[in-house]
Amino acid sequence: MAKERLTFELNQVVELKKPHPCGSKSWKILRTGIDFGLRCEGCGHRILIPRKDFERAVKRILSDPSSDLSS
Ligand SMILES: [Zn+2]
Helix, strand or coil, X not given: CCCCCCCCCCCCEEEECCCCCCCCCEEEEEECCCEEEEEEXXXXXXXXXXXXXXXXXXXXXXXXXXXCCXX
């Protein structure tokens, strides 16, 4: 069986395996590409990490852009 590959889009909220020091594990995707820009939903801290590191760090997708209209 082929390995399922997640697709990531701007404004998706994802959960990472390791929590941020502020206690939040939710991050919003601000930028996609070779590097991914993420914003911590807990404290607003922004990071930029290589896509392959991001894919390893993601545990699951919490929301899709279409369901995130209120923010
Ligand atoms: Zn944080």
